[in-house]
Structures are given as structure tokens and as C-alpha cells.
Amino acid sequence: MSQNNRRKPIDYFGMETATSNALKVTDSNENRSKQSTSGANTYGDAAVVDSWGETAAPSATYDVVGALTQATFPKLGDVKTSTELDSPVVVGSVTISTQTGSAPTVAMSGQCVQSGATKLREYTLPNFSLSVRHRAQDFLGFCTIKKGDAAASDIEDYGLSSVSASFPIEFTLAQPQGELKNYDLHGGMATVDYTMNWYDDTAPTITLTTAATAKGATFATPPNKGVARDGYVEYSWQVSFPMVGVEATTQGA
Secondary structure (H helix, E strand, O other): OOHHHHHOOOOOOOHHHHOOOOEEEEEEEOOEEEEEEEEEOOOOOEEEEEEEEEEEOOEEEEEEOOOEEHHHOOOEOOEEOOOOOOOOEEEEEEEEEEEOOEEEEEEEEEEEOOOOOOOOEEEOOOOOEEOOOOOOOOOOOOEEEEEOOEEOOOOOOEEEEEEEEEEOEEEEEEOHHHOOOEEEEEEOEEEEEEEEEEOOOOOEEEEEOHHHHOOOOEEEEEEEEEEOOOOOEEEEEEEEEEOOOEEOOOOOO
């Protein structure tokens, strides 16, 4: 095996191909696990131990090296064939992170499921537009920032420090006697976290856009003002909205 292959992370979700190489995988992990139990003897020492139900929840992180939109992403819940693992992988959670001074990144995780498994539910990410630039980006277009009645200037009035969005999907597995027989999944609460430096004496007005309210979004954490030692005024807030999927098959119904 060449040294290059030893060092090459694995694109478990096929995102490099799906995005025409706008994403490049930087690290990956199989995240294998098993359940276990033990039994104690009269003295409280472990006398027996057993383990069962090995599974894997692969993950991969990508640098964004080309412009991205929602259209290039798989639906959460899609079933992918993996040549590196011995079972299909269901696409699970996605996190998109941007911050000033660093390349945008995408982190994905999934779940290995039983052979022959089909897609049960699917969750489509909201529309977004992500630049390759190394800066914080409101890529979902969820917030409007005003100074008084006018739009605040991102050159003079404020500077976004970071914007990150997390789209979580949760899995449940049926593993009688340690053998994976079926799976299911359900949505979680998507969150978008913002931090912003503010340089004007007039406090900002931060509101949700129609794109956010159309998703049922709300301020899970309202804009909060803080000032660090020797720093500028910083505002941070979190927007959340429900992840609602649709049925993709009647398997097991």
C-alpha cells in the first residue's frame, strides 16, 4: 500500500463526485461500536463479559473549495453503497461551518444499516448559497441586520465572526441477539448559530427574513450582547427550525 493511500481520508458519502469536487474530504472515521455487558461474582468482581451488535456510524469532514448550493447535496436519509464498509450507509446529519479567516467546512455523519435496506424517509436541506471565500456567511439568508431604519453596513457597522448550521437526523436500530434487522430515523431541530462584532453606538435590530419564517424558524436564543476584555461589542444568537421529513417507502409499514 502506498503512503498516499495510507493517508487518504474516505469520502463515505460520495460528496466530492456529487459536488463536482467543490468539496474535498479532509478526514474521516468509521466510528465502529458494540454493545457489551458483564456479570459480577459474589465479591463484585467481573466474572463474565460479552459483547454484540457491532455497527458503524461513518463520518467525514470536507473543505469547501468551490461554490455550493442545496441542489448539490443528497437528501438526509439517502442510502449510499460503500465499497469501504460491508453494509449500506444512510446519510445522516450535516453541519456547515463558516468563520472569518478559515475555509468553510462541511461535516457529515451517517449510519451503517442492514444489507438490502432501502430509504425510509428523506429530509431536504433548506435552500442556501455558500461561497468559497474564507469568511463568515449568512448562507441561508435567515437574518436581517439594521442600524435604525436602514440596513447596517457589513463594512463599517458590523462584522460577522461565524455562522454555522446543523441539520441533525437521529437513528434507531433493531438488533435482536446482536444482529441488525432494521432501522428507522426521525428528524431533529435544525439550528443556525451566529456571532457578530458591532461597531456603532446605535444598537442593531436583528430580525428573521421571510426565508426563515417560511421554515417555521424562531430565535431559540435571542441576540445577546457581550463585551470581552479589550474587545468590541459582540452579539450572538441562535435560530432554530424543525426538521420535517417525508416518507420515501412503505417498507415495514
